[in-house]
Amino acid sequence: MKLFLLLFLFLQLQNPNPSFSLSSDGFSLLALKSAVDQIPDASTFSDWNENDTSPCDWSGISCMNVTGFSDPRVVGIALAGKNLRGYIPSELGTLLFLRRLNLHSNRFYGSIPVQLFNASSLHSIYLYGNNLSGPIPPSICHLPRLQNLDLSKNSLSGTLHRDLENCRQLQRLIISANRFSGQIPTGIWPKLEDLVQLDLSANNFNGSIPADLGELKSLSGTLNLSFNHFSGEIPKSLGKLPITVSLDLRNNNLSGEIPQTGSFANQGPTAFLNNPSLCGFPLQKACQNPPQNSPGNQSREPESEANTKKGLKPGLIILISVADAAGVAIIGLVIVYIYWKKKDSKNCSCTGKGKLGGGERVKICPCPCFTGFPSTVSESESEKGDGGGGGGGGGGNLVVLDKGFTFELDELLRASAYVLGKSRLGIVYKVVLGNGVPVAVRRLGEGGEQRYKEFSAEMQAIGRVKHPNIVRLRAYYWAPDEKLLICDFISNGNLASALRGRSGQPSASLSWSTRLKIAKGTASGLAYLHECSPRKFVHGDIKPSNILLDANFHPYISDFGLSRLISITGNDPTSSGGFMGGALPNIKPVQPERANNYRAPEALVPASRPTQKWDAYSFGVVLLELLTGKSPELSSPTTSTSTTAPDLVRWVRKGFEEENPLSEMVDPMLLQEVHAKKEVLAVFHVALACTEGDPEVRPRMKTVSENLDRIGS
Structure with a gap:
């Protein structure tokens, strides 16, 4: 605080006509500017002027009107990735309405000031990728709203304090790649009921893994404890974690047999690598059973034999039977009670x-x-903490479906955005939020004011779909004149572009192993939608443009459930050209969509409803395109070029009936991979089964996924 006062006096001495016009928030921010001793980009603080009346127009600063105050207050600082060198000043703690502190990927050094946590509105602190040192102050959990804490990739040290249990709202705790040591405290994890991400990797933690980590019922993604010094056996209680959680226990000193209960069944061998004393499935190292003639076994044999010979008394058997019957009756009554x-x-x-x-x-x-x-x-909204207008009223309503995904409406309004695509299902934008996270925003339309409950129920059902091969819906926005869906942004385009390139020409970037990976992932996602999703969803529009790819060509199914939402809004989403009130008024028109040749034959019947067997047929056509490199969407009954085939399904069937060489049907890009011939042939058979004319003959997607998983494994 002394530095803050000295800075204030210095600024007044420099100004012969002091106006005292800059707000107190502005002077606190000038302390941050003063604490930075190296600024590679001069424009970073070029508009931070002490003669301004408010800091709200300064670069990297967000403000909001607060009840009871005439002037807007600072709610966000975003100076990430500026390569700034300096320390974090304690004066930032005077920003009582500061919600987001974003200083990651710079060169800030020194300790985290305890006074920072006087900013009691903080809910997100992103300081990763700096040179910070010292411990995490225990008082950090005095912040009542703290949800996101990312301190990874620093030089922080010390132990993990038990006061962490007071961070009851915490959703993300990421402290990887630091120098923390000691044992992980027990008894705190069941109290962190909202925690969705925990990353303690690449530190010096030791001791055993706390058994109560298995009580993190909200956890999703990866529980990362890798590259530490944990020892002892893996707690069986970790099997109680949600099945969608991936474990990463690599590079520790764990020993014993890997448990086989609950979520352990979904883990691959990678999760347990470099633990020399671990054994059991899914590792290839079998556990050795103790010898049958060991002293311990011999000492127990007489007792075991005596019990076998002795048996149970008749009266005890009757008592056990009566207790079993009573237990079944009680369970039945409980089920009936819950039902009513x-x-x-x-x-x-x-x-x-x-x-x-x-x-x-x-x-x-x-x-x-x-x-x-x-x-x-309203309950979803109350969990988020932001008010909004009623569903059918004139106000807007932003509903966050994933409580681990934190952002606010003002971020969406102020964010940079550009158009990714436009179709009958709406305009899609890429929007970069204030924390640097990109999201995809789909604008559905302006109608359906009276169907808010129906729209909301559909959104809740879609939001519950969680699978590694399906795009996650994170939030939605409802207003009479706007319907927006906020989803994960997948960075590498879609399968159509990967196969044909943006110019429509064949692409050489997809090897056979990559194509098989895409096929397996897409089949797995479809099988989940059909068998395991809350409503047993039918996609109804499977095609390469709806299969998105990330940088590693991991596939994500997108756009499921949109046809139903379009019918609810009752409007053409492409008819009006605004985004959140016209933030993007200039949208270039796009060409109308080509005929969808991925649809099943029965889809041509008027007023027919999509079925799971439709999806199986469409997926079969996608498989044929992966195999042949020919697009049914570009073909016609009378033309055939190097990239198209007249009626792709019929063309492939005819080729097999006439026993044409495989080289005449397969994509020329794959001919160099001779080792893949058997795998290619096997996938052809799966594709032909999916594209049978009779829907009853087609396999379920669960069967398709299982058959593909066997190929190349």
Whole structure:
């Protein structure tokens, strides 16, 4: 604080006519500017002027109107990736309404000032990729709203303090690639009920893995404990983690047999590598059973034999039978009770709140949030903490479906964006949020004001779909004149571009192993939609442009459930050219979509409804395109070029019936991979089974996925 006062006096001495016009938030920010001793880019602070009345127009600063204050207050600092060198000043703690502190990927050094945590509104702190040292101050959990803490890639040290249990709102804790040591405390993890990401990797932690890590019921993604010095056996309780969680326990000193319960069944061998004393599936190192004639076994044999010979008394058998019958009866009564209570709770609320924006109260569910999701949109909104207009009213309503995904409406409005594509299903934008995270925003349209509940229910169902090969819906925005879906942004385009290039010409970038990986991932995602998703979804529009790829060519299915949403909004989303009130008024027109030749034959029947067998057929056509390099979407019944084939399915079937050489049908790009011939032939058979004319003959996607997984394994 002394430095802050000295800076203030210095600035006033420099100004012969002091106006005292700059707000207190502005002077706190000038302390940050003063604390930076190297600024490679002079434009970073070029508009930070002490003669301004407000800092809200300064680069990297976000402000918001706060009730009770006439002037906007600073809520965000975003100076990431500027290569700034300096220290973090304690004066930032005077920014009482600061929500997001984003200084990652710079060269800040020194310790994290304890005074920073006087900024009691902080919910996101991103300081990763700096040169910070010293411990994490225990008082960090005095922040009542702290949700995201990323301190990775620094030189922080010390132990993980037990006060961490006071961070009850924490959703992401990432402290990897530091110098932390000591044992991980137990007893704190069950209290972090909202934690969705935990990364303690690349430190010097030792001791055993806490068994109560298995109580992190909200965890998703990866539990990363790799590259430490953990020892002892892997707790079986980790099997209680959600099945979508991936474990990373590599490069430790763990020993014993890998448990085979719960979520362990979904882990591959990579999760356990470089633990020399670990054994059991999925590692190829079998565990050795103790010898049968060992002293320990001999000492137990007489007791075991005596019990076998002695048996159970008749009276004890009768007592056990009566207890079993009573237990079954009690379980049956509980099930009936839950059923009727759940039935009576259709119009109730988990929190006792009515519709968002209304003042009425409703009864509280006897079995609240039975499925793990709020029974009304108002409850989702209350979890987020931001108010919005009512569903059918004139205001807007931003609903975050993934509680680990934090952003605010003002970020969306202020973010840079550009158009990715435009179709009958809406305009898609890439939007970069204030924390540097890109998202895809789809604009659906302007209609359907009276169908908010129906739209919201559809969004909640789609938001519950979580699979590594399906694009995640993170949030949505509803207003009478805007319907927006906020999803993960997948960086490497789609399969159509990867196969044909952006110019429509064949691409040489996809090897056979990559194509097989894409086929397996897409089949796995479709099988999940059909068999495991909350509503047993049917996609209805599987084609290469709806299969997105990341930088590693990992596939993600997109756009499922959109046809239903379009019917709810009841409007053409491409008819009006604005985004959140016209932030993007100039959208170049696009060519109308080509005929969809991936549809099943029965899809041509008027008023027919999509089925899972439709998806199987469409996926089969995608497989044929991966195999042949020919696009059915570019073909016609009378033309055939190097990139097209007249009726691709019929052309391939005819080739097999006439026993044409495989080289005449397969993509020329794959002919050099001679080793893949058997695999290519096997995938052809899967594709032909999927594209059978009779829907009843086609396999389920679960079977298709299992058959593909066997190929090349």
